[in-house]
Amino acid sequence: MTSTTRDVVLDIQGMTCASCVARVEKRLQLVPGAAASVNLATESAKVQVPAGTPDGALVDAVKAAGYDASVRRVPGAPAGTDAHTGHHPPEHNGPAHNGPQHEGGAHGGADHDAHDAGGHVHDVEDAPGQTPLRTRLIAAAILSVPILAISMIMPLQFPGWQWVVLALSLPVVLWAGWPFHRATLRNARHGAATMDTLITLGTMAALLWSTWVTITGGMHVYFEVAAVVTTFLLLGRFIEQRSKRAAGAALRSLIDLGAKDVTLADAEGRDAATVPVGRLHPGDRFVVRPGGTVATDGVIEQGEAAIDASMLTGESVPVPAGPGSAVTGGTIATDGRLVVRATAVGSETRLARIAALVEDAQAGKSQIQRLADRISGVFVPVVIGLSVLTFAGWLIAGGGLDSALIAAVAVLIIACPCALGLATPVAILVGTGRGAQRGILITGPEAIETAGRIDTVVLDKTGTVTSGRMSVHEVVGAEGADPDEVLRIAAALESGSEHPIGRAIVAHAGEAEVPVVTGFRTHAGHGVVGTVEGREAFAGNLAFAVERGARVPDDLAAVARDAASTVVIVGWASAAGMSPTARAAILVGDTVRDDSREAIAQLRELGLEVVLLTGDGDAVARAVAAEVGIGTVIAGVTPEGKLAEVRRLQEAGRRVAMVGDGVNDAAALATADLGIAMGGGTEAAMHASDITLMRDSLPAAADAVRLSRRVLGVIRGNLFWAFGYNIAAIPLAALGLLTPMVAGAAMAFSSVFVVLNSLRLRSFE
Numbered sequence: 001m002t003s004t005t006r007d008v009v010l011d012i013q014g015m016t017c018a019s020c021v022a023r024v025e026k027r028l029q030l031v032p033g034a035a036a037s038v039n040l041a042t043e044s045a046k047v048q049v050p051a052g053t054p055d056g057a058l059v060d061a062v063k064a065a066g067y068d069a070s071v072r073r074v075p076g077a078p079a080g081t082d083a084h085t086g087h088h089p090p091e092h093n094g095p096a097h098n099g100p101q102h103e104g105g106a107h108g109g110a111d112h113d114a115h116d117a118g119g120h121v122h123d124v125e126d127a128p129g130q131t132p133l134r135t136r137l138i139a140a141a142i143l144s145v146p147i148l149a150i151s152m153i154m155p156l157q158f159p160g161w162q163w164v165v166l167a168l169s170l171p172v173v174l175w176a177g178w179p180f181h182r183a184t185l186r187n188a189r190h191g192a193a194t195m196d197t198l199i200t201l202g203t204m205a206a207l208l209w210s211t212w213v214t215i216t217g218g219m220h221v222y223f224e225v226a227a228v229v230t231t232f233l234l235l236g237r238f239i240e241q242r243s244k245r246a247a248g249a250a251l252r253s254l255i256d257l258g259a260k261d262v263t264l265a266d267a268e269g270r271d272a273a274t275v276p277v278g279r280l281h282p283g284d285r286f287v288v289r290p291g292g293t294v295a296t297d298g299v300i301e302q303g304e305a306a307i308d309a310s311m312l313t314g315e316s317v318p319v320p321a322g323p324g325s326a327v328t329g330g331t332i333a334t335d336g337r338l339v340v341r342a343t344a345v346g347s348e349t350r351l352a353r354i355a356a357l358v359e360d361a362q363a364g365k366s367q368i369q370r371l372a373d374r375i376s377g378v379f380v381p382v383v384i385g386l387s388v389l390t391f392a393g394w395l396i397a398g399g400g401l402d403s404a405l406i407a408a409v410a411v412l413i414i415a416c417p418c419a420l421g422l423a424t425p426v427a428i429l430v431g432t433g434r435g436a437q438r439g440i441l442i443t444g445p446e447a448i449e450t451a452g453r454i455d456t457v458v459l460d461k462t463g464t465v466t467s468g469r470m471s472v473h474e475v476v477g478a479e480g481a482d483p484d485e486v487l488r489i490a491a492a493l494e495s496g497s498e499h500p501i502g503r504a505i506v507a508h509a510g511e512a513e514v515p516v517v518t519g520f521r522t523h524a525g526h527g528v529v530g531t532v533e534g535r536e537a538f539a540g541n542l543a544f545a546v547e548r549g550a551r552v553p554d555d556l557a558a559v560a561r562d563a564a565s566t567v568v569i570v571g572w573a574s575a576a577g578m579s580p581t582a583r584a585a586i587l588v589g590d591t592v593r594d595d596s597r598e599a600i601a602q603l604r605e606l607g608l609e610v611v612l613l614t615g616d617g618d619a620v621a622r623a624v625a626a627e628v629g630i631g632t633v634i635a636g637v638t639p640e641g642k643l644a645e646v647r648r649l650q651e652a653g654r655r656v657a658m659v660g661d662g663v664n665d666a667a668a669l670a671t672a673d674l675g676i677a678m679g680g681g682t683e684a685a686m687h688a689s690d691i692t693l694m695r696d697s698l699p700a701a702a703d704a705v706r707l708s709r710r711v712l713g714v715i716r717g718n719l720f721w722a723f724g725y726n727i728a729a730i731p732l733a734a735l736g737l738l739t740p741m742v743a744g745a746a747m748a749f750s751s752v753f754v755v756l757n758s759l760r761l762r763s764f765e
Contacts, residue, residue, distance in 0.1 A: 005033075008058055009072040010045040012038070014183055017195035017420075019380050020067070027065040031057050041425035044072065066190040133179070137238050140176035140231040143168050144224075151224040162214040162221050169223040173207050177230040193380040195415075201384070202412035202740065203230055209405055220402050222409075222740075229413055229744030236748025239755075259329070262295035263287040269302045269339040280345045288327075288338040296329040297349045298340040305336030354441060354694075383415040383730070390734040403736060410733035414743035415726060419750040423718035427758040431711035434764050439694035440704045447690035450674045451708030453655050457603050457701070458646060458668070460660035461614035461621060464678055464698060465628055466590035468661070470500045472508035473565055477584040478553045486584035488514060490570045492532045493539045496520040501566060501588050502528070505539075527568075537572035538580060545569040550580040564623030565589030589620070595699050596628045602702035604629075606709075608657075611649070613642055613668075642668040659701050676701050707764055714761060718754045725750050 012024060021038045024045060028036035033050040047058055055071045062069035147168050150156050174181070181204075183196035203226045210221035264272040265285040277295050280286065285301065288294050294307075306318035309331040318334050321327060327340060330351040346352065387408045394404035424445070432442050442448060462468050475483045491509035494502030496517060506514070520530040527540015529548070538548050542560040545552055550571050552560075560567040566589060571582040593599075603610050611632045612625045621635035634645050646668045649656050658665070658672035669675030669689050677689035678696055693700040729746060732738045738746070 004051055005048050006051050008047045008049060008055055010047065010058060010062065010069045011072050012043055012045055012062055013068040013070075014186070015040055015043055015067060016183060017380075019192075019194045023192050023194075024062055024065045024067060027061045028058060031061050034058070034061075039425050040422055041429045045069075064190065066187045066192055133234065133238050133241070136176040136179070137231070137234040140172045140227070140234055143172050143176075144227045144231045147172070147227045148224045151221070162210075162219075162223075165221070165223045166211060166214055169207060169210075169227045172227040172230055173203050176234060177203060180230075180233070193384065195380065197380060198383060198412045198415055199229075199233060201387070202409045205405065205409050205412075206740065222406065225406070225409065225740040228741045232741070232744040232748045236752050239748075239752045259293040259295040263289075265339045278346070280342050282342050282345060284342045286340055286342065288333045288340055290333060290335050290337060292333055294327050294329055294331045294333060294338075294340065296342050297344040297351075298327055298329075298342045300325045300327060300338050301341050302339035303337050305333040305338050308332040308334050354436060379415070379420070383412065386730060386734065387411040393734075394736075399736075406740060407734060407736045409740045410736075410738050410743045411730060413740050414729045414733045414738060414747055419722035419725065419754045420719070422751060422754045422758075423722050424715050426755050427711055427714045427718060427761065430758045430761040431707060431714070431764075434761050435704070435707050438703065438707075438764070439700060440707060441692040441694060442704070442708070443690050447674065448708045448711050450655075450690065451657070451705050452712035454608065454657045454674055454705070456609045456611060456649055456654040457657045457659060457705075458611045458613050458649070458672065459630070459698075460642075460658075460665050460668075461612055461616060461624055462590055463661040464659055465596045465612065465624060465630075466592050468590065470504035470566075470588055470590055472504055472586060473589050474587040475584055476556065476559050476587065478556055478582060481583040483584060486570050487586070489532050489535075489537050489572065489583075490539050490568065490586060492517045493520070493528050493530050493537055493570075496530070497522060497528055501568060504588050505568065505586060532572070535572040536576075536580065537570070539568050539570045539586075542567065542569055545571060545580075545582055548580055550582050552582040556582050556585045559585045559587070562619070563587055564619045566620070590624075592624060592627050593698060595697055599698035599702055600629045602699060603705070606702060606705055608705070609654075613637060613645055615639075615641075639665075639667060643671055646672050657701075657705070659698070676704060707761075710761060710764055714758055718757055721753060721757075722750065 015021060015024065015038075017040070021040050025036050025038040028034055028038070028045060028047055031047075031049065031053065033053065034047055035049075036045055036047045038045040045058075045062070049058065059069045059071065147165050150161050150165055177199070180196045180199045183194065184200040187194050187197060206222045206226040206229075210223045210226070213219070213221050259277050261274055262277045262280055263274045263286060265287050266272045269285070269287075271287055280296055286295055286298075288305070290305070300321055300323050302323065304320070304322040307321045307325075307327055308318045309328060321338075326343075327338075328351065329344075329349045344350070390411050391404045391408035394407055395401070399407075428445050428448065431448065435442050459465050475487055477483045477486060487505070487509050491506045492515045494505045495514055497503070515532050517530040517532050520528065522528045523540065523544065526547075527538055527544035529536070529538045531537070538545065538550070540548075542552065542557065548571075550569075552569065552571075556569065560569060563585075565587045568586040568588060569582050570584050570586060571580045573580045600610055609632065610630050611634060612621060612630045613634045614621045614624075615637055616635060618633070618635040621633050625631070625633045637645060642665065646656055646658055650671075650673070655674075656672045657674040657676055658668045659676045659678065660666075660669055661678035669677060674691065675689035676691045676693065678693055678698075691704050693704065725746070729738065729743070733743055
């Protein structure tokens with residue numbers, strides 16, 4: 001069935017603040033059927049449109065808003081296919097790339113990543129015809145020093161000094177500050193006002209007023225205001241861009257895990273030709289040398305090695321792997337030479353899917369950010385109005401034209417919707433990237449917000465609290481029975497079964513010689529029967545033994561009723577035509593994970609109530625719960641019952657996270673407020689979840705909650721600063737308590753603070 005919608009990712013050039021975001025988003029959503037999410041931190045937009053919508057309509061919508069755009073990729077289209085032409089464009093490295101930059105807006109010419117045809121990063125400052133932000137900043141700083149010194153230090157002033165300062169100020173304001181002014185002019189043509197508008201109005205007002213005073217022979221000039229404010233803002237933007245690049249480093253490091261070249265293997269497994277990894281196809285065999293990177297996903301055909309997957313899973317201990325083991329592209333074979341058969345290449349690899357998942361998460365927008373964007377959409381016009389009122393107020397109060405101008409300029413400069421626009425997306429950019437490095441894949445901002453609010457964690461038992469691998473715990477023989485003989489007969493019966501319990505019994509028999517079984521029949525959910533060494537034998541639960549007419553000794557019946565594990569009754573008839581007798585009870589159970597008790601303790605430390613939810617019997621469930629420290633147990637539930645229990649908890653006012661790994665957990669994972677899938681689980685569980693743990697380890701669930709809370713804390717801190725800064729600073733500027741130069745420095749610092757505060761998430765462990 002053909003999808004009726006598709007996703008398009010646009011790189012957008014020229015956005016500088018949250019009001020730009022609001023304007024672009026509004027324009028994109030005017031395209032019929034489009035739903036857009038615009039991100040300032042990644043300078044991109046993710047747009048869902050009807051399948052027949054041309055990409056050009058989206059690019060035109062962005063241009064109508066006053067910005068430039070290019071189509072990055074179309075998720076779901078053939079890998080590497082350009083949306084317009086169907087040709088293969090240069091490779092793209094994901095959201096760490098901020099798009100091909102123009103000088104438009106304060107972001108233009110910054111130290112952004114660009115990509116050549118090989119997908120390698122180079123500095124956009126090297127591109128011909130563009131002046132780097134660094135060059136503008138250095139020139140502005142050099143010229144601003146004498147401007148400030150002459151203007152502020154009386155002994156340095158000489159006849160006609162105003163003309164010298166004017167000559168020095170013009171290149172600072174008009175050339176170094178041109179990215180701001182060009183963005184202002186472009187937005188003005190589209191009837192828009194942004195942060196650049198405030199900067200242009202403030203600096204040009206100071207420059208033009210001072211120029212007029214100089215021409216008319218006056219003394220009170222403010223060239224230093226225009227020049228130093230421009231320099232401060234360029235410095236702030238430069239630091240912000242450097243920091244934003246660092247914010248995307250986690251995803252870049254994941255992408256850079258991939259090998260660039262690969263050595264193909266011949267039919268005997270020897271080294272053959274070395275080719276670019278892009279030429280690999282599924283089914284190709286390739287060589288991984290000791291210490292080398294696995295080129296792509298595959299299965300080992302020859303050799304053994306310890307595989308280091310720490311950059312994908314956060315698990316520092318290498319895992320042994322040999323013939324038949326699956327390996328993931330980007331992991332490292334720490335020792336041993338391998339021959340691997342490729343099973344997936346390009347965008348189909350696990351690494352590529354992880355990168356795409358993180359990219360989608362970073363492109364999303366939280367409810368908090370949507371609120372900030374709505375406020376920012378009207379912020380700039382309000383600030384301009386306040387500046388006009390400030391100017392008029394000072395004149396009415398008799399403060400003089402100079403004081404009125406300085407206060408009005410300070411109001412324009414101090415207001416900073418840029419910090420509002422960066423407060424949430426940069427924190428999410430860093431947080432999701434760091435999570436990916438630690439083996440925690442978060443689907444989007446909504447998952448982070450939800451994870452920060454949950455109060456109850458529901459844990460599936462098998463494969464989550466336990467390892468999911470069945471093993472024989474004990475063989476309890478009836479009086480006179482030989483446990484070894486019982487195990488041998490049971491292994492013969494179960495050798496024809498694919499049930500995990502049967503496989504556990506066969507594995508426990510080990511190297512013992514297992515007789516041949518004939519007449520094998522399985523009774524689903526109850527047991528198996530067959531003829532072993534001429535004896536009609538059976539193996540199954542107590543009810544199955546009774547149904548077979550077997551005599552079950554009281555001691556074995558008691559074991560079957562009271563054991564905190566699955567009990568398999570094994571028996572046979574002594575001779576043909578006689579009723580069978582139960583000979584022994586084999587206790588088979590799942591093994592509790594070594595780290596489960598630690599994980600439960602961590603979840604409790606986070607203030608969460610932990611519930612064990614399982615389809616197993618009550619005795620088994622309570623034994624496991626007691627071992628790991630869980631007090632609330634819900635046992636004997638079907639997959640539908642798991643779903644019902646999650647809903648029951650939600651109806652009781654709980655905010656529920658469900659942690660599971662199997663197909664039977666998928667419905668409950670999707671229904672829970674937060675679904676967390678274990679990394680060793682099924683694809684169905686991972687697709688139904690909000691967070692996927694790449695480590696097959698329960699403590700990672702506590703790490704996911706802890707990381708989400710850290711990200712939310714940083715977001716709240718950023719927004720408190722961004723809102724509080726404006727609420728406090730604008731009145732001070734209006735009252736003349738902040739000079740424009742101090743306002744410019746504070747404005748530049750506000751954005752830098754938000755980004756640097758978010759970068760603290762890179763240290764999360």
